[in-house]
Amino acid sequence: MNIQQIIREQHLGLLFQQGSFGLEKESQRVYADGSVVTTPHPSLFGSRAYHPYIQTDFAESQLELITPPNKKLEDSLRWLSAIHEVVLRSLPEDEYVFPLSMPAGLPAPEHIKVAQLEDQQDVAYREHLVNVYGKNKQMVSGIHYNFQLDPDLIHTLFKWQPRFQSAVEFQNNLYLKLAKNFLRYQWILTYLLGAAPVVQDNYFKNGSPLKTGQYVRSLRSSQYGYVNAPEIKVSFDSLEAYANDLEHWVKSGKLIAEKEFYSNVRLRGGKKARELLQNGIQYLEFRLFDLNPFEPYGINLKDAQFIHDFILLMIWLEETADQQAVELGKEKLFTVALENPLAETQFRPEGEYILQQLITMLEDIGVESARIIYAKEKLAQLADPSKTLCGRLVHAIEDDGCYQQFGAKLAQRYKQQAFERFYALSAFDNMELSTQALLFDLIQKGIKTEILDENDQFLSLQFGDHLEYVKNGNMTSHDSYISPLIMENKVVTKKVLAKAGFNVPQSVEFRSIESAVANYPLFENKAVVIKPKSTNYGLGITIFQQGVQNKEDFAKAIEIAFREDKEIMVEDYLVGTEYRFFVLGDNTLAVLLRVPANVIGDGKHSVTELVAMKNDHPLRGDGSRTPLKKIALGDIEQLQLKEQGLTVDSIPAEGQLVQLRANSNISTGGDSIDMTDEMHPSYKQLAVGISKAMGAAVCGVDLIIPDLKKPAEPNLQSWGVIEANFNPMMMMHIFPYQGKSRRLTQHVIKMLFPEMP
Amino acid sequence: MNIQQIIREQHLGLLFQQGSFGLEKESQRVYADGSVVTTPHPSLFGSRAYHPYIQTDFAESQLELITPPNKKLEDSLRWLSAIHEVVLRSLPEDEYVFPLSMPAGLPAPEHIKVAQLEDQQDVAYREHLVNVYGKNKQMVSGIHYNFQLDPDLIHTLFKWQPRFQSAVEFQNNLYLKLAKNFLRYQWILTYLLGAAPVVQDNYFKNGSPLKTGQYVRSLRSSQYGYVNAPEIKVSFDSLEAYANDLEHWVKSGKLIAEKEFYSNVRLRGGKKARELLQNGIQYLEFRLFDLNPFEPYGINLKDAQFIHDFILLMIWLEETADQQAVELGKEKLFTVALENPLAETQFRPEGEYILQQLITMLEDIGVESARIIYAKEKLAQLADPSKTLCGRLVHAIEDDGCYQQFGAKLAQRYKQQAFERFYALSAFDNMELSTQALLFDLIQKGIKTEILDENDQFLSLQFGDHLEYVKNGNMTSHDSYISPLIMENKVVTKKVLAKAGFNVPQSVEFRSIESAVANYPLFENKAVVIKPKSTNYGLGITIFQQGVQNKEDFAKAIEIAFREDKEIMVEDYLVGTEYRFFVLGDNTLAVLLRVPANVIGDGKHSVTELVAMKNDHPLRGDGSRTPLKKIALGDIEQLQLKEQGLTVDSIPAEGQLVQLRANSNISTGGDSIDMTDEMHPSYKQLAVGISKAMGAAVCGVDLIIPDLKKPAEPNLQSWGVIEANFNPMMMMHIFPYQGKSRRLTQHVIKMLFPEMP
Structure with a gap:
């Protein structure tokens, strides 16, 4: 031969x-x-x-x-x-x-x-x-x-x-x-x-x-x-x-x-x-x-x-x-x-x-x-x-x-x-950080893992004869299919949650700028949030915290929301602080406060210098290969500074909080602060109930709460749910800017393989 | 007052x-x-x-x-x-x-x-x-x-x-x-x-x-x-x-x-x-x-x-x-x-x-x-x-x-x-036909129904205290979330099905035209299908039924597939007829053969006239407001005629089959023919197994079968699974062009409310 x-x-x-x-x-x-x-x-x-x-x-x-x-x-x-x-x-x-x-x-x-x-x-x-x-x-x-x-x-x-x-x-x-x-x-x-x-x-x-x-x-x-x-x-x-x-x-x-x-x-x-x-x-x-x-x-x-x-x-x-x-x-x-x-x-x-x-x-x-x-x-x-x-x-x-x-x-x-880069698994750095964290835990605990599709963050896990599939770190067989479909649609989410008896801010939907503007009288002097029906990441949202004062502002906000979607919502504005609850099964595993990008003055350094110093933090980087994002100093940040009478060269006084963004997203340099232990348990229970009402096994619930120490009461003054998210981010809880790390990926594994010793 | x-x-x-x-x-x-x-x-x-x-x-x-x-x-x-x-x-x-x-x-x-x-x-x-x-x-x-x-x-x-x-x-x-x-x-x-x-x-x-x-x-x-x-x-x-x-x-x-x-x-x-x-x-x-x-x-x-x-x-x-x-x-x-x-x-x-x-x-x-x-x-x-x-x-x-x-x-x-328009529910005609059919059955049987989002085909159903949600006619809580995610990704689908022991044609994935073309020697003389990894509706697919003969044709097919996706697959071609199996839970409820758009000559009428006569069928229309689509006579159809030596004015002989499309999609004028009773039960069981391997409650399984009367054998010569679809179309089974109607929507209701008398 x-x-x-x-x-x-x-x-x-x-x-x-x-x-x-x-x-x-x-x-x-x-x-x-x-x-x-x-x-x-x-x-x-x-x-x-x-x-x-x-x-x-x-x-x-x-x-x-x-x-x-x-x-x-x-x-x-x-x-x-x-x-x-x-x-x-x-x-x-x-x-x-x-x-x-x-x-x-x-x-x-x-x-x-x-x-x-x-x-x-x-x-x-x-x-x-x-x-x-x-x-x-x-x-x-x-x-x-x-x-x-x-x-x-x-x-x-x-x-x-x-x-x-x-x-x-x-x-x-x-x-x-x-x-x-x-x-x-x-x-x-x-x-x-x-x-x-x-x-x-x-x-x-x-x-x-x-x-x-x-x-x-x-x-x-x-x-x-x-x-x-x-x-x-x-x-x-x-x-x-x-x-x-x-x-x-x-x-x-x-x-x-x-x-x-x-x-x-x-x-x-x-x-x-x-x-x-x-x-x-x-x-x-x-x-x-x-x-x-x-x-x-x-x-x-x-x-x-x-x-x-x-x-x-x-x-x-x-x-x-x-x-x-x-x-x-x-x-x-x-x-x-x-x-x-x-x-x-x-x-x-x-x-x-x-x-x-x-x-x-x-x-x-x-x-x-x-x-x-x-x-x-x-x-x-x-x-x-x-x-x-x-x-x-x-x-x-x-x-x-x-x-x-x-x-x-x-x-x-x-x-x-x-x-x-303790938060990453270098060899799999082209996958999402949350999948890397999950892979880390899987390797550590000895779950047989196959990467079915690297780009798509698709894993198969096996323990004995028990086979499970995971996508993007926490999408699994434990969620019912209808649950992400509900969460994808804010209008449906609200209806489902209202049906189940949770505090949901009232809202009205519109399919055209004309019909929305024609309904202006319904919202005059009311504190409302105007937002697209389906998009995420805070795009197209306008908040009238003090009430809508005139038709022109209202029409403009409506127009901005319609840039992001074919349907929009005008929703009652809730007073309080927004917290993200990470729910898995019967438990709220983590509660996070997201603070808009900011620096605190020391009386010595300029804003530019303070930002550079803060950006030195090991968790900050491009935000995809790192758990947190470096604060930028672009147009939006400079405008925000201007509103506070500052420029990038100003030297803020010692202890002065300088806000660099209005939105609290981690993806625009915000700080993540773990509040799991601080949050009153009644809200954690509510978040679990909300997740269950939507048939979700893993859910990121956003609650507005004026006072996290007071027990929850059954009215919108005490708390309100404004959003529920499937495939919620895990890295901001695992590696928060401040507070305790919550190793959520381990809980995902426990959920999938309860039989594991 | x-x-x-x-x-x-x-x-x-x-x-x-x-x-x-x-x-x-x-x-x-x-x-x-x-x-x-x-x-x-x-x-x-x-x-x-x-x-x-x-x-x-x-x-x-x-x-x-x-x-x-x-x-x-x-x-x-x-x-x-x-x-x-x-x-x-x-x-x-x-x-x-x-x-x-x-x-x-x-x-x-x-x-x-x-x-x-x-x-x-x-x-x-x-x-x-x-x-x-x-x-x-x-x-x-x-x-x-x-x-x-x-x-x-x-x-x-x-x-x-x-x-x-x-x-x-x-x-x-x-x-x-x-x-x-x-x-x-x-x-x-x-x-x-x-x-x-x-x-x-x-x-x-x-x-x-x-x-x-x-x-x-x-x-x-x-x-x-x-x-x-x-x-x-x-x-x-x-x-x-x-x-x-x-x-x-x-x-x-x-x-x-x-x-x-x-x-x-x-x-x-x-x-x-x-x-x-x-x-x-x-x-x-x-x-x-x-x-x-x-x-x-x-x-x-x-x-x-x-x-x-x-x-x-x-x-x-x-x-x-x-x-x-x-x-x-x-x-x-x-x-x-x-x-x-x-x-x-x-x-x-x-x-x-x-x-x-x-x-x-x-x-x-x-x-x-x-x-x-x-x-x-x-x-x-x-x-x-x-x-x-x-x-x-x-x-x-x-x-x-x-x-x-x-x-x-x-x-x-x-x-x-x-x-x-017996297949529609006129008042809800802006919704999908399948949702209309479901609504019809829900109203008939007395399930309390709320349309949560009309554009989004989102319903809530209630019987007694039992609440369910349905989107697009058959997406429900009975499917696990991972199941559509698996089906969305053809590569992952194949790996999951292969793991579970089903006959899956072998395939290789590529992320660039260069790497695919460099691997040409692996496919020389092999019968293969080249297709994008994720898109549907038959776009970007080339079939080399007789084997790839030269590198140029191969490269061209690769290039066409890459127009639809960033990743493509080269898959072994299976010989046989493609059937769609509609699986719900433990049963294959319907089997359909889709035949490419065609007319049959009568020796009297021209192709144009035959098409007009066929398009007169009450089920044919624009294909969204009707279960079937009218056959067009555009460039693609005329090219297809030309390959058969015909024009739109030709008068085909009596009984002559004139093919107007190469692809069998209903959306391009294809015929839907119910074959549920003709199909050997062994394939129906296989389809159920395939659906279950992916955690699906409702699944459209596409099998290639050379002989539907012979029992299935465990090799690719007997059958192969080429695709599995979540949210499979129902109307083509409910209102087929030929054969028995299969009222799938009633089965969806039974699945959701087994307690209903």
Whole structure:
């Protein structure tokens, strides 16, 4: 079977590059000095019985972070980043994530705790490992790279190849070819990406085999790493042979289970090897990779892509390594792993030959040039070992002087970086902040999440068999469809609420300027609000707080409202302060006061300076990538200043409140102030009732309340509801300018999955 | 209290005209010859135990049609029209609604059946009436006009009047003034609008008191109508006096209950008169009005508005009639009722004086000129009795020769008119047809319905205490909010359906023309559909049924799709016929095949003529006011003809199918063909499952099926789902071009109110 030829002839270059990718990354939790913690796995991360993203590997201190499978490698890296941000922001204040594969500051073996899992078989397996390999070796961390070829590719290749009659057999053969060739040439990746040059002496049971000051390419991939006894040999010649060998070693007691076979390539698709004969190999797991300490999450996209290209080459190559070649490959790996990282490898010619072939393949299948350039850089590193990852790492460690301290410093820096935009999930920053906050909580608690449509903020969530969908952070199956339809229409909202007995200001609707103006006598001297029927964001609204004084003003306000909608309302004006109630189910979870954009004078700085100072607040930015918006100093603000006898250059007196906007929207620089604890509970109950009257599960209720401390009375002097909003904003409650944060996204999760522990 | 003065000084002219209106109209069900039916009240109208719109009055044959209260008189007339259309279309084929107040063709008394109500007290009351008044008088029909002043008006008037301390007392006094003045001048309305000039002799127990050929203005309002014994006098001087008198007559046994007091004005707001002292009079019921046989529904808007103006005048007048004047008014009514309709009334000067005042009032409060013009016409009728309603009616009856036959002919004509646009509810024709169909069923079954927003197709429905909201005919609380959000997004829809295990054609999404075109090799030679991610109505879709042959065509199709959306999909093309499944809850209620616009040749007519003939179909029209759309002969159709080697002038052979469109949308002239009974049940079950997977209660599922007779198999060769639609169209199923009608709106009602009998 000549794969190259089929791909070329059938124009499959693009399909060849499709696939599915998943990453698993181990790392130790450490204290500020880089020493491994002795604390339990943080309870914030829910239960390891089901957590899809945050697990422990061998030890209680050893995090295993798992991305879901993705069709795009970029997405796997984004998930890895997101999971890291969640972990780093959730760890106790004095804990960090160690960025290097070889652990530093290892506690005495008796203080290394095996992962406290619920499944007693899992615990027993770990205890077996301790007996066979000792605890220290188990503390080494690395990255596992899962890869699946596109089933369409396999299907198409099968169609065009002449040799195999069975599709499953063909598929197994293809993956076995990949596995064998990978094992044959894996040393090249360790040469280029190995990053475990050194470890503290207490790692070794019987004293370090390395001389003082000696560095190697990868202790982890060497005989001192996590490897089976040398006699455990398993054939990759055929799947049948593979299964037979594994079963033999387990039967003989040399392996406690098939999973104790630590090959750098694992065949995946069944719990036991024999199942693969039926099901076919579904994907491969490559376990070779050391953590890259220069990357906050242990690997970068370019290297991950290079690994993908290398994997593809293993299929592309005309020959397939036989078992002898596989064993030769393993030997070469052991050799290269212990080479001096700053010296050339003895296998340089073979490496250059293979990377040349890689470049030819990339050109052949028509990848973007950046990938070819990167492959060429890697090729050049065979001649210049100081450019390899390990070469650079050794220099960095040398510069620092101490391995543990070097790792500790990086661990601290990466944790600090993860807090820079603490309200965001950097990797998903093109989604809404509320969806980012929800994703954060979902990852933390261990709800299996799929992003169905990123632009559309559409997620699917799964816990056990229970499936839910969420759009825009809080639109779910718990709301009835009619409820947003009611809220979308202010007239209908008012009628529904009035029917249900809530205090609603009276209003009259009009469909033409003429009819509205003709009804002017109905509103003369009345305090009213004129507003479009459906638009939001305060557009087209005029308030006559002191009563409509003349027909001209009235007509103008009517005209302004009609600019925004084909129908408008003239509504009785209610006296009081507007509060936003965030209702979820039977509870008002947050109450917010929104204050129009403002600064307070200090007798020293100008308005421009005061605004700049206020805008320095970490929550303020463009208002979409930040919870709050920077105050502008445009025409509207300057007009507002003028009404107060000020300009942007005025220096307001100490304590002087300078209002920069009339409207209180957060989107025009307003302040958000949490008032949940201050609000009298009677209003919170009312808001829940209002939400329920509209069939809503999640609702933003706007109440006008003159005195938030007095209990609600059943009349419009005490309170009135002026609006109800579906998909209400959450970020202003989660990250208010003043007052307590209310983590609403956690409540959304609880609502959807009440069965979660 | 000078009401005029307050209204003038406080500019209350507009508020004065606000109010609430309700109509109740009695009429006899009759056979084609105008004789009263002996059949039971049709069971189609649900139960009279709760029906808010369709009741029976005294007799089983006597319909009482009731409009809900409305702020606008127009709306009351619209409801009256709608209820009539429902009744006329629901009656047995040989039954009609008699358009005149005085019944014709009365059965012998023993064959007149008292209304068979569930409440035994109601039946007993009717039997009491038979004993006191005889059956025939009870068979007379009329219109009752309910009117409430705007509470704001009463409130404002109260504020400015000096006399009353209590708001309730003021309100009662105001309504009593209105009642008394109305009773004083009611004869004017009977002069103008009386329409009961004659009746057949067998109406009278002891022979007719009228001479042969004698006509009167209103037998119904005369002593021969439905009046209490002359000694039953009840004071309107004060509410206290009114309650005392009524209680006295009930106690004495002269009245069986307060409701047996047949005043032409009833005080409303409590079950007993005494309750009004506490609650205040809430509104008045005016019972004076004969059916206008020239109007299909017994009254027209102009007269209804004139009655409103007359009522307002009764408040506006400076004086208030005392009890003596009230009795005088009743006497004058009796006199006028029996006057010759073609002769001047003896009270002409008083009538002219009052109508002059009416005109002055209308000018004062600033009504639109049409109302003033109409009042002036009425004024002129005092000088020209032939122009009065009764004057015109007498001429018409004379022309016809026979009262019963005259009524029967009109009854037939009105029933026929009600069928002209049988798929619509004429009065609500600015709403969607599906909402009209739903309204029809709601009125028929007796669900209390309020139109919350006409433009927005928003209804509230109530049965007992159970409240539901419906938008656009089938958007309800039964759908979960996430379900339309899923369906709105084709990518998400596919992912959700694939997750749930349904056959979904594979697809790839793209966000730029470049990336889509770069992926051309993935689709080369594949049969695919290229479509925008979210738009509907078939816009931007290209189908490569034979496989994509070259990059240029592919790129062009991509570009077309991107005109409609920022994201597009390239989807595998499925072979088969597309069917629309209408799913509600656990059932597929209808399956429809949509056939592109076409005509079939007859060897005689040209395409233009064939199209014109097909467009003659009663269901075809503009497509919004009709269930089907007329076929156009525009550029697209002519291009389609050209591809078949035809022009609009070609004469296709007999049986030749001429296709005029490629797309099957009903909105471009397509045919709708019901296939519910033909479709194999396995596909109907699948459609239900698909709807449920998306959390939908109502869903339009589009399946591609090669053979609708073969049971479904779990592969894309057997079937595939290509789309799911929330708020699916109903009219094409209710009124298909071919095949059985499926009354989906009734199922929507059943879904919302499963407790309904």
